[in-house]
Amino acid sequence: MPSLSEVCTPRPTGEHYQLDVAPGWQQGRGAFGGLVIGALIRAIEHRTADPTRKLRSVTAELPGAVEPGTVDITVETLRQGKNLSAVRAALTQAGEVRSHAVAILAASRASARSMAWNELTPPVVPPWTEIEPRAHGPQAAGAWPQFAQQFEYRVVEGLPGAGGPARTMGWVRPRDPGPERDTAYLAAMIDAWWPAVLARFTAFRPIATIAYTLDIVGGLDGLDPTAPLIYRAVVPVCADGYFLETRELWGEDGRLVAINQQTFAIIQ
Numbered sequence: 001m002p003s004l005s006e007v008c009t010p011r012p013t014g015e016h017y018q019l020d021v022a023p024g025w026q027q028g029r030g031a032f033g034g035l036v037i038g039a040l041i042r043a044i045e046h047r048t049a050d051p052t053r054k055l056r057s058v059t060a061e062l063p064g065a066v067e068p069g070t071v072d073i074t075v076e077t078l079r080q081g082k083n084l085s086a087v088r089a090a091l092t093q094a095g096e097v098r099s100h101a102v103a104i105l106a107a108s109r110a111s112a113r114s115m116a117w118n119e120l121t122p123p124v125v126p127p128w129t130e131i132e133p134r135a136h137g138p139q140a141a142g143a144w145p146q147f148a149q150q151f152e153y154r155v156v157e158g159l160p161g162a163g164g165p166a167r168t169m170g171w172v173r174p175r176d177p178g179p180e181r182d183t184a185y186l187a188a189m190i191d192a193w194w195p196a197v198l199a200r201f202t203a204f205r206p207i208a209t210i211a212y213t214l215d216i217v218g219g220l221d222g223l224d225p226t227a228p229l230i231y232r233a234v235v236p237v238c239a240d241g242y243f244l245e246t247r248e249l250w251g252e253d254g255r256l257v258a259i260n261q262q263t264f265a266i267i268q
Contacts, residue, residue, distance in 0.1 A: 005178025008038035017073040030065025034191030038184035053105040060101035158199035166235035173228035
């Protein structure tokens, strides 16, 4: 089975990129959204080719399932200024756009040191070594999406079907991450956990991400690459068959790594 790094890395083919969507990473019919968005991010960063411009924010839509097989990714620079680039990537399969993303890549600002704060409170969780990982192998077939077998979950709160508040929290890491610990890695990691709304439901309901926004805050520099990240999510509102979820990734040193907001549709 390919690593998370491998399945999120497209290859350049002339002016385009191609990605081989591997089986075993599906959520229903299509690949889980974190894989798709991670691949779009890597194509964008490869085309930008400027390490001083870090990806700060990405907004994506996933209007169609990205099925196993080879897909095409096109990248377009919308604008490149003195310190900031806006770049769009679109993934097509079977002649239609299945996903697209717009990323903002920007250099550090002179005000970075004098203007910085974080008013979010870090999650209070036991050390990850004190929590047993949940089994998502063949014995859990049918209970979890296929791609969940590629990740390790150490749950603190919010199992699906619990019938409690629409929030969830725990430690998460890929079983085989591969060598990369970059923005694409974070895009996949923050999408690997189940939606917090499932903790409120007492029966399974199929749902799908339709919009996704990721903001990189602290990054991974200095963190133990073998340790999982702390995941926390809450659904503050659900109406008209859609709900909004806010997700966070934290390092074991207490830093806020990234924030993600997703809009989901409840299919049935």
